[in-house]
Amino acid sequence: MSMDKENQKDSVKRPWPAIWRGAKCKCPNCGKGWLFHHYLEQHDNCAVCGEPLAYYKAGLFLPFVVVTFVIHLVAGVMLHMELSGASNPLYYLYILVPMTLVGTMAILPSSKGAIIGLMWSKGWSDEQDR
Known part of the structure; x- marks a missing residue:
């Protein structure tokens, strides 16, 4: 029975470590391979562990996350x-x-990586569409 629990525990993808690895622009599975090979161009597979990453697209959620952070930053400075x-x-x-332009460009890769990490941990992918 203990082997079943260990296998079950290993098969569960925990979201917070995956989000953290993605925010560091690393593979959400192993945390060692790079997630992007240009500024925001995503690798199809992890170079280290071979995890398929092409099916996880940040899509329209990425602009909402980035705009939320940047608007709060700009509004605070504007109020001050x-x-x-x-x-x-x-x-x-x-x-x-x-500040808006630099802030947006600075958080885009980390935000996209975090979203991909969340999608990877929850199994939300475009794989069924292919």
Whole structure:
């Protein structure tokens, strides 16, 4: 009976480690192989463990996650600027626009990796469509 429990425990994919590995842009299965081979271009299989990754697409969930984080960041800075008296519109242009662009580009790979890790752990894939 203990062997059945161990095999059952090994077959369960825990979401938080997979999300963390994905956020580090690593394979959600082994945590060693790279998830992307360009900025956001996903590998078909992990180079280390061979786990198929092509079926896990972040799709339309990725923009919602990124926009949620960036909007909260920009809104906080905008509120601080407004309350501190920096009311010149050029301050907003020179500070908030670059911060929005850089913030978005900085969190895109980690967000996509985390979403792929979540999808991998839950078994949500496009595999049945192929």
